[in-house]
Amino acid sequence: MSESQFIIKPRWLVTMDVGPRVLEQHAILVDSGSIKAIVPKSEIPEWAVDWSVVDCSQHVVMPGLINLHAHSSMNLLKGYADDYALMPWLNEHIWPAEKRWVSNVFVHDGSLLACAEMLSGGVTTFNDMYFYPQATIEAVKQMGMRAHIGLTVLEFPTNYAATASEYIRLGTEVRDQYKSESSISFSFAPHAPYTVSDQTFTQIVTLSEQLNLGIHTHLHETQAEIAQSLEQFGIRPLQRLQALGVIGPSTVLAHGVHLEKQEQETLAMLGAHIAHCPSSNLKLASGIAPIASAQQIGVNIGLGTDGAASNNRLDLWQEMRTAALLAKVASQQAEAVPAYQALQMATINGATALGLQSQIGSIRVGKRADLVAVKLDELNSLPYFDPISHLVYVASREQVTHTWVNGELSYQRLPDGQAQFAGIETEALRSIALQWQLKLQQSAH
Template identity: 75%
Template sequence: MSDSQFIIKPRWIIPMDGKKTTLEQHVVIVDAGVIQAVVPKNEIPEWAIDWETIDCSQHALLPGLINLHAHSSMNLLKGYADDYALMPWLNDHIWPAERQWVSKPFVHDGSLLAGAEMLSGGITTFNDMYFFPQATIEAVKRLGMRAHIGLVIMEFPTNYANNANEYIRLGTEVRDQFKSDAGISFSFAPHAPYTVSDQTFEQISTLAEQLNMGIHTHLHETRAEIQQSLDEFGVRPIERLKALGILGPSTVCAHGVHLEPAELEMLATQGTHIAHCPCSNLKLASGIAPVAAALRAGLNVGLGTDGAASNNRLDLWQEMRTAALLAKVADDNAESVPAYTALEMATINGAQALGLQDKIGSIEPGKQADLIAVRLDDLNSLPCYDPISHLVYVAGREQVTHTWVDGQLRYQRTEEGQAVFADIDTEELRSIALQWQLKIQSSQS
């Protein structure tokens, strides 16, 4: 699954070039993990004529999807505590479970399961935020995908660290160890305004500038969070973060559900990015983010799944469709967030938010060959008048048949429907999941 020189021949190419382009009768030529050319199929250069050809004649080819907000290892708590609002969910269920179970093996195994789920659904890059980041990196490297690792920081003790300074020290040590790895990048991840002090935020702002790192945090996810900030600090969380130097062009704010028009304008002026997580926001009854207004204000909005404990799927196809439909209702305008915009949110917008837009997020010569093929000839996808529309409103993750990262085929769904990963067997993944399920269930009885 690793030939370095090959040509992909799809029915359609959706390059995500900002021009709403759909290419037919074209091919993508890949060498050593890099896209060399996108040309009509009858104009393949002589130097590539004899290269291996991959037939995707019933497929749309598009850039790998980018999950802009995830807590990957929480896959092991998928379905553990459903149907609660955010703060009861955290305080009464998730944080107690994490105190009991979170460890390097938990994070490694949960990240392995999450990464496999994401790869099988066409996600090639994810922006993570969790404890024991080295364990996540080890899982990511085994799967061969790309990850932006958020080095989580809080004030209170967990199984990972005892205080904010220790979180920062442990995180920067991991960053120093893996900073030269081409598939791994880093940001500081202060968890949220309600778990991080002013002093720590100021320290993070300084360190991020010194180390040329981004920042990844939760912001305005619930009304309760905003009221708590008003009661404690006299300002809304976004005002506090601005004053502390947290907002800027290298900052990704997850959720942004409850943002006022003036706050959207301010974030756009700052160049801050939003990771919209519609399914998690709906499941936790956190609210509906003003995405159409954010886009009109000039904000860069990407899509995230959040963790599987609050979603419960790491499925950007579901997020794209939900984001587009919710925006239309919230904005009272059927033209809000059309299909192409939803695809941008899942691809190039996420790349831009992570500072990786020159490397991934679109199909262009010189970029890394992070690519996915989506089959659109099954009965449920016919007829197909517009592949862009179908990718958002019809297709599901089960229609992803090929996932390449750096030109390496990391996942393939066979004609018989079998999931095949490049470097791990599905039975090993199944065994890992069932072992953890048995451990956690037995502790509850």
């Protein structure tokens, strides 16, 4: 018997795959990080009878959640500048703080905290966009997580780089260094149409084709962004990016709050993906994205948290529920984005957007064992009638008891309620957070 071989026995299995949406009293057999078999509990194969068993008899087991838009190390700026609109928030608070503090150490420590928060909430993969990507990768590796790393590009100087060319050079060097890591993938991440020039976008499109990398950028987050583009270029941002060749099946567009019907049709036609970040859009008063209509037209939509500085939680359970409710009220259709579609946004849709749908996002034989166990027998979850409905409208991240990535148990909630991470002691994380809190508080006065 090998430690890499084990059986998970849940009450319900939500596969997010074709076929039945919910399997009851089935077991998942995991071997060397991949899903070896899915069978009724009463029919465990003879060759697996000696494997260790994880009893999840009061749980739903489902695919790991995928955070399609994050700035993970901004976890250190959680609550640093609340209750401002996007541009004052950036210009007057976040960018000055970043200029003073952002470094390799800042990004590594912030990413450790973000990974811990996400793992404890069942997130196994996140799509990141920030500076010093090597520091984020090292934190991801330590915590036993999976990440799609955005190689950030801007025109203006930061602590990380001085010019767009330097951002691109540093990013491609990191990609070359880590491209053989099975849990790490990459895309170019030009920040936004209002911070990146036509020339740089054109260069990124060429490089993305040569290196087979996607593109991850912010788009149509605010009305002000669109007004600025109309004044400067005479066209809306999406039209500009489309003309530059940025929009395609490997493009992830964060937010997409202000998309007209014709623009939604353009995204569907070109196969681009939206990373919907409902909590951040609400908190920054950016607006309500037209998710119900975009989805109906055929746009693939995943869910993101954005950074903790503008959310302030890296909590995809909250995003699922909020996305479903907002879609209903915005479209005035109670049937819009039912629970199963919200779950799709948080799992297989995110995997598809990142080009990882053959590896993760659903529970299928041969896929990687990125799995989450959610306990549903606690008082606040009773009674239960439909586990899928419960996952979206009732469950919270506090009910996650196990998070596996590549078949490794990266997080477990112990019987006494304490969090246990494979990569670091909880008290070490607490110490890191409090040290940065002290530094940032002192600098603010």
